[in-house]
Amino acid sequence: MAFSVSWHTLLDELEELPGDATLITPLSHNRFQVTDVQEQRVIIEFLDRDIDETRPLQRDQFETLYHRITDEPDGFELDRLPPDADPYPAVLSVHPRFEIDEDRGIIVEKEGSTTSQLLDDEGNSAEEDRTEPDLDVYADALLLVDALERHEVDVLEDVETDALVNLYTLLSDVQRNANDLRQAVADVLLNRLHHDRPVSGPFGSVQRTARRNRSLKDEEEVLETLEDAGIDRERVLGVDRDKVDDALEVTELSADDVYDIEESEYVRKAEVDEERKETRLQGLKDQLAGTEDEETEELRQEIEDLERRIDELTSFRTGSEIES
Template structure:
């Protein structure tokens, strides 16, 4: 198939785009719309800035030739800077597809996908789904706690409320970090070189961390001595040997260590059953609709939460034995 035929097929696909259709670039993940389709160029408009940009036919032809020359697909990170709208638009052609995991755009004989985002908003009547994630459940509980208490004046909050707040913050932090790492593992395969990739809330960039660890001690000392460096200049006190020595001498730990102690709060236990009960109440609140049944459900939830508060509220030892 000649480029001229492919070009006019692409123009036909662009003419058939629904109004407001949005595409996304594969490298920088910037959103844009096609605002005009002409014989020699395509005009696009980026969402995040007031900028119209022409995409020239001859540049599409160059990209087309490079894809045709690469059986395994053309590597996207070989594109010139700011050229990733071209493969995004070309992906609308029924024979071209972007594989972000592999970082290529490839020509295929079968069905393909495009960089076109769903232009139709989700129906308000669609059933609401809840992600089966620990961080979601804990975040929901945390939001509820933040709405119930004035955290701007922590010193005035009751101790039990502070304990609950600290526990939830700790759980959200741990579970969010686990999910963050899972997201990072997937993103790593989609980021190319040092090009930032942007989203609505921010941007990320692939970076390289350099870690160092010494080789075998004898090998290092031998190489340094060969360069005229006395081994006494680079050898130090082995902490593990000092600890062993303390065990067989009358020296105190403070005789050989500078010790600085600090106190901190540590989460000791989590009552998962209470959390699950509260969470279920919140989910029912979210799912409740208007009407008499909804009002009865809300009242039942309030009564249940009141009993939970009474059972889990903080009491001193004196109060317990009264």
């Protein structure tokens, strides 16, 4: 099929979209809407950007993408797109023959029905029908925000001891649960990042990196290899801490005899009153649900902002046109 036919089919499909229809880019997960459909270009407006909200997508760039897709029977890999070019496949997915598979990281031409990058009505009304995420870090973060608002923490020395204990406990819980969620997010992101290419979001950027962990081979093999290279084994033999500890257990020596020991003190969380935390958390929820004064509305807005920030931590933006 000639591109001109597919192009006019795409334009027809875009013209039929409701005015509030929202699409999402497959790489950066930016939301945008189509504001104008012209013969040579499509005008879009990003919903998550403070600058450069409006952008024209040119027909010749769609044609380049079209040929790349049709030349690849197994699909065109999205990570081969130039920086900031993922609105193009998102718009092209509105065409009935093109579909994005985010799990495989491709856009492919298909026979029969396909899906698009259009957010459904439920996705568009998420702001109105927000639900509490079933995450430990969410509940602890909500309690922490409440505690920070009730105490003057600019000068910690002036804060009562029980308040400091509560703050330390909540900070510890938030840190632990946030790190668990961070690792879970990282595991998913790892499958979406390609070729060490940075991907940006509203609050920062991430990049796929590699780490090398080294462990010595069999001790005798290492020593023989070094000796063959002219290195005396005495040069690399040293004290093994584990072996020293084993030796201490079968001798009358103390740790002081072989270790320089420095003692330091620190604060450690001993226990958490989960019932008390849950009672306070439920009180915050009941307070929000049962009153409608200005102060409560402000607290509700702060909680919604907190939820939004947590949601947006997984929203990413890449670098702008598809080159021929």
